[in-house]
Amino acid sequence: MKKEEFRMKKEIKVKYSKIGNMGDLLNELVIEDVLGFKVIHSDIWKSETTAIGSYLRFFFHENTNLTTKSKIMLKKLYGQFQPPLQIWSTGFITYSDKELIPIRKEINVASVRGELTRKRLEKILNKELNVPTGDGGLLASHLLKGPIEKKYSIGIIPHFREKDEKRFLELKEAYNNSVVIDLTDDPLNVVKTISQCEVIISSALHGLIVADSFGIPNKRLIYTNNLLGDGYKFDDYYSGFNIKVDSFDLNNPGNPTINEIIDGYKVTETQVEAKKGALYKSFTKYL
Incomplete structure (x- = not known):
């Protein structure tokens, strides 16, 4: 040693x-x-x-x-x-x-x-x-070493206060090759699983932020009122990029398509690397 x-x-x-x-x-x-x-x-x-x-x-x-x-x-x-x-x-x-x-x-x-x-x-x-x-x-990407192998087309991340909501299991059935990521699992494994996804949808802010860290297109989900706060933390985070982002309300019919997630993604790799x-x-x- x-x-x-x-x-x-x-x-x-x-x-x-x-x-x-x-x-x-x-x-x-x-x-x-x-x-x-x-x-x-x-x-x-x-x-x-x-x-x-x-x-x-x-x-x-x-x-x-x-x-x-x-x-x-x-x-x-x-x-x-x-x-x-x-x-x-x-x-x-x-x-x-x-x-x-x-x-x-x-x-x-x-x-x-x-x-x-x-x-x-x-x-x-x-x-x-x-x-x-x-x-x-945003520094989460530095936690993993070596090449990252993509395993999932889409990662679905409920806020930990929403993890038992059936709507997120319905989302999993709606997408091929999808995974529901439990934020209460080992945190390093959570980061690794996020990195293995092509796109991410998440009702938790740090599900979106970790996705940004790896340059993964993502979209915010809204569902229950279980989260603390009034949405300020989401607006605050994106104000640092000088952007506003559209969210998808899971109380509405339908689901965002993977192409919609990719096309609507506004955070750039240059911005993220500068912030890191x-x-x-x-x-x-x-x-």
């Missing part, structure tokens, strides 16, 4: 949801296997950086008609003894016009998920943010 294999990775405290869902567990895979840090799952008070997911809401409080003096005191109370926070790759989860105030004394923005989040943070922090946009899930480089570089900016 080589000497460098014994070296300990630098530990970093990260706020994310440690649940059995590929989108959340990408934090561990990407930060450890791609970026080279040891992830320590942390709460909002001890975390050093945000990462993949809609976690910014945890680091800001709504202004509830407090006086200016009270707001200043509240910020000092919450942030005085907390370490600096780096914001990387993260976004908000809902649309809101409520005033937000940070709970950390020092917040440094390295990158954000999309333009919607960047503009909201500019308003909250009262400063211009010239930072890259992109979701850290910017995300990789920006991760250590404030660490």
Whole structure:
């Protein structure tokens, strides 16, 4: 065994949801296997950086008609003894016009998920943010080594809160050589299966993002109201590409054809590769 294999990775405290869902567990895979840090799952008070997911809401409080003096005191109370926070790759989860105030004394923005989040943070922090946009899930393609063999014509990905809905099994029957991908399976296997598909349809944001990472045409599905948020995270992600995408509502009759998915795909390989480089570089900016 080589000497460098014994070296300990630098530990970093990260706020994310440690649940059995590929989108959340990408934090561990990407930060450890791609970026080279040891992830320590942390709460909002001890975390050093945000990462993949809609976690910014945890680091800001709504202004509830407090006086200016009270707001200043509240910020000092919450942030005085907390370490600096780096914001990387993260976004908000809902649309809101409520005033937000940070709970950390020092917040440094390295990158954000999309333009919607960047503009909201500019308003909250009262400063211009010239930072890259992109979701850290775009680095998922770096998790796999060697050539990728395509096995499926289409991959169908229900959000993990919709995995038991029969409509997705009906989709599988509607397409030849299809596979339903369970986001609660081993996350690396999920990434690998996505990479083996010619096209992807998904009601989960990170099913779409991982597909983008591999340059796989994809389309968003809408079905139930089980997902958290109001669609902001999807709009935020695509705002970073300066595009709006059409989704397919599974409550309507019919299904999108593979040609429709390919023809309607707007994310380019050039954009994705640029974001991968910017995300990789920006991760250590404030660490």
